[in-house]
Amino acid sequence: MRYLVAVDGSEQSDAALDHAIAMADADDEIAVAHAVDPDVYSRGGSEPMSDLDDASERLLIETVEDAERRGEDILGEAAEHAADQGVTVETELLYGDALEVLHDHAVREGYDHIVVGHRGLSERAEAVAGSVAKGIVSRTTLPVTVVP
Numbered sequence: 001m002r003y004l005v006a007v008d009g010s011e012q013s014d015a016a017l018d019h020a021i022a023m024a025d026a027d028d029e030i031a032v033a034h035a036v037d038p039d040v041y042s043r044g045g046s047e048p049m050s051d052l053d054d055a056s057e058r059l060l061i062e063t064v065e066d067a068e069r070r071g072e073d074i075l076g077e078a079a080e081h082a083a084d085q086g087v088t089v090e091t092e093l094l095y096g097d098a099l100e101v102l103h104d105h106a107v108r109e110g111y112d113h114i115v116v117g118h119r120g121l122s123e124r125a126e127a128v129a130g131s132v133a134k135g136i137v138s139r140t141t142l143p144v145t146v147v148p
Contacts, residue, residue, distance in 0.1 A: 002029045004111040005089075006102050006132065009074040012117025016147040017078055020115040021087050023145070031090040032078040033105060034071040035098035036064070068093065099135035106142060115145045 003020045007013040020030050075091040082089045094101040106114050116133045133146045 001025070001113060002109075002111045003031070003113050003115055004092075004102070004106045004109075005030060005032045005078075006098065006114070006116040006136075007032045007034050007074055007078045008098075008117075009070075009077065010117060012147065013078075014081060014117075016115045016117040016145075017081060017089075018085075019145060019147045021082060021085055023113075023115075024087075029090070030082070030087060031092055031111070032075060032082070033092040033094055033102060034074050034078075035094045035096060035101050036067045036071045037095070037097055098132045099139070102132070103136050103139050107140070111142065113143045113145065114140065115147065118146050118148045 001024070003024060005013070005017050005020045007017060017030075017032060024030055071093050075093060079089050079091055092105065094105055102114070102116075105111075114136060116136060118131070118133055133144075137144050137146065
């Protein structure tokens with residue numbers, strides 16, 4: 001069996017990787033994938049932005065290069081986490097919207113099962129747009145395990 005695990009550096013994606021490792025047999029293959037999709041995001045604070053000055057201090061536009069570096073770091077940490085458990089994983093850096101590219105990659109490359117955390121780092125955006133996990137479940141015919 002071939003498992004594709006979506007990772008974004010969150011505790012939930014670590015739990016998804018742990019779950020995939022627990023499900024897999026010794027001869028199964030596990031790959032971890034991260035989608036690079038540069039975007040505007042907030043540096044922090046849960047209060048609504050009050051004005052343009054507040055917005056300019058809290059919003060950051062991530063470049064493709066920054067997103068790639070962050071993605072490679074996330075993949076490296078996931079591979080190290082798996083290695084600590086005695087498992088070697090492949091890493092895949094994908095480009096585009098996580099929902100689309102994770103599903104499409106899994107289908108195109110012949111993965112048998114997708115494992116994803118329930119909520120990732122973009123929890124605020126997911127509340128508005130719908131979670132990656134929910135989108136993958138509704139989009140694919142592959143088995144999907146959503147890990148809380």
